[in-house]
Amino acid sequence: MRNVEIKGKIRDYDKICKVAEELSGGPPTLIKQNDIFYKVNNGRLKMRFYADSAATLVRYDRSKEKGPKLANYELLQFTTAEYEKAKLLDDMLKKCLGAQGRVVKERKLYMVGQTRIHIDTVKDLGHFMELEVVLAPEQTVEDGQKIASELQKKLGVQNEDLIDNAYVDMLLKE
DSSP states (O other), rough: OEEEEEEEEESSHHHHHHHHHHHTTSSSEEEEEEEEEEEOSSSSEEEEEEEEOEEEEEEEEEEEESSSSSEEEEEEOGGGGHHHHHHHHHHHHHHHEEEEEEEEEEEEEEETTTEEEEEEEEOOOOEEEEEEEEEEETTTTTHHHHHHHHHHHHHOOOOOOOOOOOOOOOHHHH
């Protein structure tokens, strides 16, 4: 699967949440996430645990650049009933690969067409906005970049507020 992503620092949390709600036509879905990143040679690998005891193993890669960028990803979902399997896999990956870091966040998810608007409160980092334009097979990266840039402007996120790295990288620098 592929998407085009933009991530940026938020200057006015209440304002961006209000605009995102207007754009999506409704209130957000609140998601609490605890991501464990593993040491890997290529791309990223993380186990995402949710507050409801479900989990998702996520493998992805994306370039480190500010502004809209392509991300390729794969997901392996674990239902609440499979939570123990997810914990076992997490333990196995930690033993084999080692843990690189942990990101704990509360995410407000707003849907605008094919785009997920995430308003994140990241523990020890602050507030961020992330756009993920999920590309249809026939869409180009340029199509996704155009959609992401237009939403960035509507949300009032300035180019100088864009960031080029993952939350885990920011936490590791702290």
